[in-house]
Amino acid sequence: MGEIILDVRNQRTAFATARGMLNAVDGVSFTLERGKTLGVVGESGSGKSVLSRSVMRLLPGNSVVPSDSKVILNGKDLTRLSETELRRLRGPEMAIVFQDPMTSLNPVLSIGKQIMEVLMFHMGMKKGPAKEKAVELLRAVGLPQPDVRVNQYPHQLSGGMRQRVAIAIAIACEPDLLIADEPTTALDVTVQAEILDLLQRMVKERNMAMILITHDMGVVAGRCDEVAVMYAGRIVEKAPVRELFNNTRMPYTAALLSSIPKVTDPPHRKLDAIEGRPPDLINPPQGCPFAPRCKFAGPECEEQVPPLEGPGAHQYACVKPLGEEVAA
Amino acid sequence: MRYLLYRLRRLAIVLAAVTFVTFLLVNVLPGDVAYEMAGMDSSEEEVQEIREELGLDRPVVIRYFEWVGGVFVGDWGTSFISSEDVWHAVTDRFPVSFELMLLAQILALAMAIPAGMASAFRPNGRADRIIGALAFASVSMPSFMTAILLIFVFALGLGWLPATGYEPLSSGLWANLKPMILPALSLALVEWTILMRTLRVEMISVLQENYIALARAKGMSNLRILWVHALRPSSFSMITLLGLQVARLLGGTIIIEQIFGIPGVGRLLIHAVYTRDFVVIQGCVTFFALAFVTANFLVDIAYAWLDPRVRTRGSHG
Amino acid sequence: MADVTSSGNADKDDGKPQIDRNALAIAMHRKSRSFGLYFWIPMIWLIIVAVACVFAPLWGLPPADEIDWAYIQSPPVEGHPLGTDNLGRDLLSRIIYGGRVSLTVGFAAPFIGVGLGLILGMIAGYYRGWADEVIGIMIDAWLAIPGLVILLLFSVVFGGSLFMVCLSLGLLFIPTAARITRAATLNYAGREFVLAAKAMGASDFRILRKEVFPNIIWPLIAFVLIDIPIAIVIEGALSFLGLSVKAPTPSWGGIIAEGREVLSTSPHIALYPTLVMFLTVLCFNLVGDAIRRRLADVREGAI
Numbered sequence: 001m002g003e004i005i006l007d008v009r010n011q012r013t014a015f016a017t018a019r020g021m022l023n024a025v026d027g028v029s030f031t032l033e034r035g036k037t038l039g040v041v042g043e044s045g046s047g048k049s050v051l052s053r054s055v056m057r058l059l060p061g062n063s064v065v066p067s068d069s070k071v072i073l074n075g076k077d078l079t080r081l082s083e084t085e086l087r088r089l090r091g092p093e094m095a096i097v098f099q100d101p102m103t104s105l106n107p108v109l110s111i112g113k114q115i116m117e118v119l120m121f122h123m124g125m126k127k128g129p130a131k132e133k134a135v136e137l138l139r140a141v142g143l144p145q146p147d148v149r150v151n152q153y154p155h156q157l158s159g160g161m162r163q164r165v166a167i168a169i170a171i172a173c174e175p176d177l178l179i180a181d182e183p184t185t186a187l188d189v190t191v192q193a194e195i196l197d198l199l200q201r202m203v204k205e206r207n208m209a210m211i212l213i214t215h216d217m218g219v220v221a222g223r224c225d226e227v228a229v230m231y232a233g234r235i236v237e238k239a240p241v242r243e244l245f246n247n248t249r250m251p252y253t254a255a256l257l258s259s260i261p262k263v264t265d266p267p268h269r270k271l272d273a274i275e276g277r278p279p280d281l282i283n284p285p286q287g288c289p290f291a292p293r294c295k296f297a298g299p300e301c302e303e304q305v306p307p308l309e310g311p312g313a314h315q316y317a318c319v320k321p322l323g324e325e326v327a328a
Numbered sequence: 329m330r331y332l333l334y335r336l337r338r339l340a341i342v343l344a345a346v347t348f349v350t351f352l353l354v355n356v357l358p359g360d361v362a363y364e365m366a367g368m369d370s371s372e373e374e375v376q377e378i379r380e381e382l383g384l385d386r387p388v389v390i391r392y393f394e395w396v397g398g399v400f401v402g403d404w405g406t407s408f409i410s411s412e413d414v415w416h417a418v419t420d421r422f423p424v425s426f427e428l429m430l431l432a433q434i435l436a437l438a439m440a441i442p443a444g445m446a447s448a449f450r451p452n453g454r455a456d457r458i459i460g461a462l463a464f465a466s467v468s469m470p471s472f473m474t475a476i477l478l479i480f481v482f483a484l485g486l487g488w489l490p491a492t493g494y495e496p497l498s499s500g501l502w503a504n505l506k507p508m509i510l511p512a513l514s515l516a517l518v519e520w521t522i523l524m525r526t527l528r529v530e531m532i533s534v535l536q537e538n539y540i541a542l543a544r545a546k547g548m549s550n551l552r553i554l555w556v557h558a559l560r561p562s563s564f565s566m567i568t569l570l571g572l573q574v575a576r577l578l579g580g581t582i583i584i585e586q587i588f589g590i591p592g593v594g595r596l597l598i599h600a601v602y603t604r605d606f607v608v609i610q611g612c613v614t615f616f617a618l619a620f621v622t623a624n625f626l627v628d629i630a631y632a633w634l635d636p637r638v639r640t641r642g643s644h645g
Numbered sequence: 646m647a648d649v650t651s652s653g654n655a656d657k658d659d660g661k662p663q664i665d666r667n668a669l670a671i672a673m674h675r676k677s678r679s680f681g682l683y684f685w686i687p688m689i690w691l692i693i694v695a696v697a698c699v700f701a702p703l704w705g706l707p708p709a710d711e712i713d714w715a716y717i718q719s720p721p722v723e724g725h726p727l728g729t730d731n732l733g734r735d736l737l738s739r740i741i742y743g744g745r746v747s748l749t750v751g752f753a754a755p756f757i758g759v760g761l762g763l764i765l766g767m768i769a770g771y772y773r774g775w776a777d778e779v780i781g782i783m784i785d786a787w788l789a790i791p792g793l794v795i796l797l798l799f800s801v802v803f804g805g806s807l808f809m810v811c812l813s814l815g816l817l818f819i820p821t822a823a824r825i826t827r828a829a830t831l832n833y834a835g836r837e838f839v840l841a842a843k844a845m846g847a848s849d850f851r852i853l854r855k856e857v858f859p860n861i862i863w864p865l866i867a868f869v870l871i872d873i874p875i876a877i878v879i880e881g882a883l884s885f886l887g888l889s890v891k892a893p894t895p896s897w898g899g900i901i902a903e904g905r906e907v908l909s910t911s912p913h914i915a916l917y918p919t920l921v922m923f924l925t926v927l928c929f930n931l932v933g934d935a936i937r938r939r940l941a942d943v944r945e946g947a948i
Contacts, residue, residue: 058544061450090547098545103538108560117556118546169546338785345786353802464934468927470878472885472898473919476905480916484909572788579793583882587905598886601797609801613794620790 002033005176005209007072013054016062020282024050026233037210039220042230045278048213052179057086091122095170099182101162105154111165112150118172137168160191178210217256229253232279232289239314249321252290339621346617351392354606405607414611425592429577435516444527445554463521471580475514475587492589511588515580531562571627578616684935687928698744706738710893718911730914743895750880753811755872758818766826784820792817800888829861870933874926897922
């Protein structure tokens with residue numbers, strides 16, 4: 001067992017809306033070790049982005065988190081820290097890369113300035129050394145001509161380059177935990193792999209832990225150690241990546257996997273989209289939230305929400321898991 | 329560049345229209361200036377004589393173009409009443425009005441920026457509501473009323489500041505500023521609300537932006553996020569307004585200079601209105617229009633400083 | 646997974662307060678849709694002012710220009726509840742009669758301005774082309790002169806009758822009203838129902854009246870509501886400079902200007918009308934704001 005960087009226990013995040021409480025994250029627990037990457041996969045609206053913001057403690061004013069939810073980073077319970085104390089951790093201990101590099105960089109500040117301010121605030125660096133370090137970081141993330149780019153503004157860079165800048169900002173203070181929230185969704189297919197490779201290299205080089213959030217099973221395949229599949233604010237299946245792909249138990253995971261196009265498919269084959277829509281999180285249905293869309297659902301699925309359990313590292317929240325039909 | 333040229337052409341047409349309409353208004357009057365110069369009991373011939381002497385018997389359009397020709401070489405005409413050269417009369421007094429407007433704008437911004445930020449930081453929070461209520465009271469209070477209350481409290485009541493008067497800069501900075509504080513404050517207490525509301529609305533939407541979320545994720549303090557990350561992208565509308573407000577401020581100075589006895593262009597204009605000194609009125613209006621047009625041109629330039637996207641586009645083409 | 650109440654540390658969240666907190670948060674997100682005290686209290690003041698001004702002759706007040714030689718520049722006394730001004734005229738009577746001028750201008754000017762702006766804006770927005778260009782330049786020119794300067798010019802040229810004051814003040818509201826109308830007309834002139842009416846051979850006038858006008862009238866009504874207090878304020882400024890209705894007709898700005906001369910000895914002469922005018926303008930602002938929000942709510946609900 002490696003050193004545990006992050007320990008999330010029973011995280012719940014709800015939002016007060018005009019219609020009622022919306023339970024965006026509903027009792028999520030996991031741990032993450034140094035040097036490892038956890039993939040979090042799910043459809044949009046499954047709560048994966050809210051989860052990332054809950055870990056960073058960057059939630060909007062109308063959010064409610066009960067006091068038994070815990071996020072423990074390097075032994076410190078983030079839910080007990082004041083805003084000032086949290087601020088000192090954001091950057092040096094945890095950092096995030098957002099989905100859309102077009103909007104996540106400030107248009108009126110040069111990219112150098114946006115990197116330098118992190119270094120100056122957290123590492124107490126002076127302007128000169130901070131600028132040198134910024135150039136060095138831009139070089140590390142593979143931005144061409146870093147000494148020129150450092151004085152440029154975000155609109156002068158392409159999407160892929162901007163995401164490299166965002167990664168440079170995130171790793172500037174050598175955080176222990178890096179959250180990549182759909183880092184490639186907004187990018188051209190051609191640069192997606194480059195950015196993912198870069199992230200993977202940074203994690204290995206700097207011995208960080210990473211949470212890679214995506215809706216694309218194909219992204220997690222080669223790049224994660226463990227994968228957690230989220231549905232309706234809960235983790236519904238969690239397993240080491242190879243185990244998850246080879247021995248899928250949860251029908252929802254299976255449905256996600258079958259929606260990846262395969263190289264062997266004949267051209268113009270229609271993709272298997274999952275039928276139906278995700279449940280209403282304000283008035284969730286009784287029982288397993290996936291049951292209304294599940295091909296295998298029976299009456300027993302609607303009795304109660306199945307707990308996440310299972311032998312060893314492979315856990316799943318399903319009453320009628322795949323591979324056990326014979327027994328049933 | 330093409331945009332700037334388009335703006336320039338438009339501004340020139342505007343200036344021409346303003347001056348021509350003013351010229352028409354003050355020249356096609358029922359009782360023209362010749363009557364007043366000739367005196368109460370003058371004969372029709374005497375009036376006619378003065379009219380010819382002043383060139384008032386010729387068509388308005390021709391006189392307008394003569395006047396325009398004069399404007400370009402600095403000949404803005406001579407006051408009928410005081411025989412003062414209008415160009416000198418206006419330019420001598422302008423620095424005084426300019427100082428007043430500048431101080432008012434600075435005070436208004438000094439109130440509007442922190443207040444707008446505090447409001448936008450937590451919309452509908454306590455600070456937002458208090459500031460909103462203050463703003464409501466403030467807009468319901470025209471500058472001449474504010475001026476009278478300020479005089480009543482700070483000049484007559486507490487005796488801290490003089491109620492009227494003006495000191496040139498040559499008698500010292502503080503001596504010069506002291507009598508300017510109440511007049512500038514009277515103007516600023518009206519103007520700040522509009523600036524504040526504009527900034528608040530724009531900043532609320534900027535604070536929703538992803539780059540603000542990223543700044544938070546970088547561990548930046550709220551103050552730094554507001555001042556460094558959010559203020560500049562939020563101030564475009566406010567800067568535009570600063571330009572448009574010049575017109576309102578110019579109007580405001582007329583009344584404020586009158587109340588506080590400040591020898592600026594506004595006071596020159598109102599005096600000319602009281603004495604029906606049309607050449608001076610024409611000169612002042614032209615000057616105001618010029619000042620307004622210039623201010624708005626400066627606003628266009630300020631955009632370039634605010635937004636690097638505009639700046640770099642300019643350097644490319 | 647454990648539910649909320651099964652937490653190990655039972656410090657402050659034992660279920661119930663949690664729910665209360667949620668209910669509160671939800672309630673915060675629901676907009677209250679009825680007029681509150683912020684509407685009714687100002688409304689009562691405005692009704693008092695309006696009744697006092699409209700029926701001014703019925704209150705048995707001394708005429709606004711009658712001089713009481715026994716009380717000159719007097720603080721409030723028997724018979725003069727707000728005192729007298731520096732000529733011995735009853736201040737309450739002057740404030741009430743002055744209010745008639747302010748209210749007349751306050752209502753007439755915005756309607757004149759918005760009416761004219763509506764016509765210009767519809768022409769510019771519907772016909773586009775050179776008409777749009779010419780009207781655009783007119784508006785720009787109009788905006789380039791400070792409003793007060795325009796009024797000064799008009800007062801010099803046309804003199805100080807109540808009608809001319811309303812008209813020239815109304816002219817100030819043209820540019821913004823025209824711009825709003827133009828934008829709204831542009832928006833609607835391209836819509837299907839207008840094109841359909843055109844295809845059926847309706848005349849331009851009919852289209853503007855039947856199809857465009859009903860759709861753009863709401864933002865303009867909101868605009869009139871904003872303009873009423875503005876008109877009152879500008880009339881006040883004008884009469885403060887002595888360029889509104891001619892003396893001896895009282896007006897709020899005029900009384901304040903007279904009171905300014907004796908501010909150090911008899912502050913009440915300037916301060917009472919200041920207070921009345923401030924309250925009236927404030928109340929118009931509050932009422933206008935409430936109605937505007939209501940209009941927006943109703944229209945949101947309708948769509």
